[in-house]
Amino acid sequence: MRIAFMGTPDFAVPTLNALHEAGHEIAMVYSQPPRRAGRGKKLTPTPVDSRAQELGLEVRTPVSLKSADEHAYFESLDLDVAVVAAYGLILPQAILDAPRLGCLNVHASLLPRWRGAAPVQRAILAGDEETGVTIMQMEAGLDTGPMLAMAATPIADRTAGELTDELAVRGAALMAEVLAAPDDFPREKQPDHGATYASKIDKAEARLDFSAPADAVERQVRAFNPVPGAFFEHEGERYRVHAAKQVDRGGAPGTVLDDRLTTACGSGAIRPTLIQRAGKPIMALDDFLRGNAIPAGTQL
Structure with a gap:
């Protein structure tokens, strides 16, 4: 498939690796712009940006995707699908509609439980017994789109870091399965009951x-x-x-x-x-x- 990958932190890197290893044509990698970090406040690319460069992939780092120029460029990529994992920017409807199969997201919760920015931390704080990862068709609402696949894991006594690392790997494998045979994963509407919001951690x-x-x-x-x-x-x-x-x-x-x-x-x-x-x-x-x-x- 011809794919655009959109991600920013370490969580997203395993999915980028999985797409590359599966032999998909990655037409463009989108990530957030480099930020100043460390004692010298040197501009530092995101983990996804760094990994994409190692793989020889072209990277685009817009501050926003709202402009008509960005919409036109994205449409010109002629994509089968866009794969999103913790990108951190809102995707306008024009971006969501451009790929033939739309935009698929790796979300670190068992939807509709914990829609939003910090699903792993909120699951631990709430005392949930399990969490997981969901492959979801993106739409305008916040993590409200149809679900294609899901995998659960017990929380037990694990930290947010440990769970996030596991879910990154499991989400990457699940996304690879979906893209290998998309017709085997019908879209399932999220239930209306049980939805919770995982607000950003203060x-x-x-x-x-x-x-x-x-x-x-x-x-x-x-x-x-x-x-x-x-x-x-x-x-x-x-x-x-x-x-x-x-x-x-x-x-x-x-x-x-x-x-x-x-x-x-x-x-x-x-x-x-x-x-x-x-x-x-x-x-x-x-x-x-x-x-x-x-x-x-x-x-x-």
Whole structure:
């Protein structure tokens, strides 16, 4: 098939690889423009942009797809299909309509559950037992289009980063299956019931809420790993918690209960197992406590 691929972050790279390995003609790769990053604030291409260049593919990085010129250029590509994975720009109707088979999206949830920007994090925060990936026909609504294929996976005790990595690989394989035999995957309308909205993560949400039950606090830790990183503050300094476990203890929420940084929640308690002081490396709790004791009775 003659394809345009549209994606930006690491999540999208496995799908680009799968399309290339399957021998599809990738007429153009679209990604968001390079952004300044690192200490030197050097312009850095997105992961998809970098991978496309490695594969010798042409890359286009418009700031927007709203202009008539962009619509005309996209139509001139004479595409069978556009494949989209976490691109990050809204596709106008003229873009959606241009390819012969329309635009297909790799979405990291079991639609209609968690439409929107942060489906993996929201699934963890809500305590869902499973998540997954859906191949969806795109339309003007936000993740409302017909579904072609779906694969589920248990959440268990995994972090957002771990789940996102798995779903990226599974989504790539599923998209490859769909494109290999599109007639074998009829479009199925999404049900009207069960739809939820996965709003973009606000960094303020990553502050640990010790007034919540311990299981909810532990889910915060997993949902915000690796970014933006769940945290608490002590004496004006921020500490990121990268992993934690629940402990059967009780006390006033936010109170450190012992010399192991066990901290009381609304019910139960949590104890960090991987922690990071600002500007320092991630450390196991024992290593951290040797030089950073936070005494029992401290209010976080």
